[in-house]
Amino acid sequence: MATALEKPPVVAEQTPTAGPRTGFRKYWHLYAAISPFYLLFLAFGLIPVGFSLYLSFHRWDGLGSMEWAGLSQYRYLLSDSDFWSSIGNTVIIWALATFPMIFLAMVTAVMLNSAVRFKNVYRFAYFLPNVTSVVAVAIVFGSVFSTNFGLMNALLQAVGLDQVAWLNTPWGIKVAIATLMTWQWTGYNAIIFLAGLQTIPSELYEAARVDGAGPVETFFRITLPQLRPTLLFVLVVSTVTGLQSFTEAQVLLQNTSNDSTFSGGPGHAGRTMVLYFFQQTFDNNDFGYGAAVAWGIFLVVVLFSIINWRLVQRRGEE
């Protein structure tokens, strides 16, 4: 240790063994260089998060004085059937969006990975939906799913089926929101899968070919297992974003709700957890309960992330 101190390092990274006493003094400028992120995170991330926890133990209308409420907000949360139904809606919409999305993204990625021309054009095109404003997309989808003049019903009628009042029936609403989310995320995740596909060593494929495996077998025995980390990443990200879906339902259904833009359409079919949080907080001015709902959402997201992780992990152990 003493000898290490005697000869000062030329480059900081080369001496990870430097004593803790000298650590900060020696590297303070490095810490300073990365500090903006942490300061911003502290101000706009950690402090609000902490405050929302504090808020959830109070009753507050957003302007007046706060009133201590103990655990009553959480007790109400557990008995609030609207909150539970909003979890149900969110999960259904998430499932309706995520599984087709993963399938489509995988197919797209495999196709992109095979030798096609204008690869970069496709990559760009597939990424585009993800950087388009959700609000704009939701407005367009509102037209696509409208009853008499929508593209969707035109398609249904073209194949001889009946019209569906998409935005006026509980399942129609869920399907419409899920379709929007699928459309928006397929391209992005296809790019992620593509990156994953390209890390698979070609030796594996060569070996498989030598062993006489067909394309289907190769896909299931090599591509899919090798893609597991990517799949986990995609699943976790989709879960986190899908469970927080808000704008899609809010914009798509705002006309349906007469004076609350957060009520989620007929039968509350499109009322996601975050939409419910928003309604409680900003429509009802119930900031304390809104904070409790937000923490409820947090727990649900954590739970689903754990489930995802376990699922993908376990498959890896087999």
Next chain:
Amino acid sequence: MRLSRRGLLRAGLATGAATALGGLASGCAVPTGSTGRNMVLWYWDGGLGDTVLKKARARYDSTVNLQAIKIGGYYRSKLITTMTGNAHVPDIAGLKGEDMASYLPNADQFVDLRTLGAEKYQSQYLAWKWEQGIADDGSMVGFPIDCGPVAHFYQYQVFRKAGLPYEPADVSEELNTWEKYFAAGEQLRKRIPDTYLLTDVNAVFENAVQQGSKRYVDKDRHFIGDQAHVRRAWSLAVEAKRRGIVSNLVTGTPDQISAVDDGKLPSQLGASWATYDIKNGNPKTKGKWRIADMPVRPSNNGGSFLSITKECREPERAFEIIAWMLNAANQASGYVDAGLFPSTPASYGLRQLREPDPFFGGQVTTDVFGPAAQKIAVAYNSPYDVALGQPIKDEIKNVGVLGKDPDKAWSDAMSKCRRIAKHLGVSY
């Protein structure tokens, strides 16, 4: 002095850190209100007329620098965030009518306008509107900007073709009850197939509730949404559904807009500001519309206020500006600029409000909205009305759209209200 690159970097970082720390430490030095000569006013797009703001700025330029800032997005949440944060709070703040109930319990955050001599202006304003700006403790928070009297918009030719009264005076007179209005809807559908009187049942329910002098929660924090006035509105809405006079369309969707264009939805119960919505949403229907009284009695929808926050350094001056900006002559100019229907009856006779409107076949719409504005009933607007009205509105929507059994829907709404009331500390 020679500065090495590293030295410069270090100095720069140190300065940056010092500034950041200094900024944090001197957080309390952020001004709570406006600074210097500034008098800051917050409003939203269309909340005040541009001409009035320009004139006010010029008029008071010798004493204050009136800074009118148009706040975009979710106005109320931005205002309360600023007020709670206690930094850069505007001197004068616009308050939207639908948010009034949530500001009034916090009247201590605003200057009581009575202390600035507001009462001497009272007689110039609509009594019910004035009342809406006053908190339970009697202090006056909001000074009236505009109001939103609701009237019956209808398409002249369609009504004529269906054999219904079609001149505004006749429509006002003959369709003056919900029963006659609904009967007209039945006749309409019989004579012109696929034509509906109204878009949805909520148009009936909410207008019927708004017509009354009671809503969902009373002054004593007691739930009254289960009483006769709401039940009556509910059964009217159910009846509208049963008699088949409401469409299955959704307001604002391409379907509904084209139905309105085609005369398939020839009637609307809309507030004065809805004239702008129709002009923008259905420009093709120019000249086809007329305006008459709504059935039974007029109701109000919307209309906002100006307030002076407690951070204002010159409340007297601010009040002088407000009272001037919202006098009868300036309200008439606000009507021209932004469609703000005046809360000062003296404006109704002014030239700006007497212009025939070609979109409504040359009708002087003030002839309907003016008298309507003066007949509106005062209803107590509780801060809990939103939370406890929503379940009922949601359930009537389920009846209208999903065909849910009305009795089941009503009992579901009531059990939900009971639960929410308990949570909010409202007696049931």
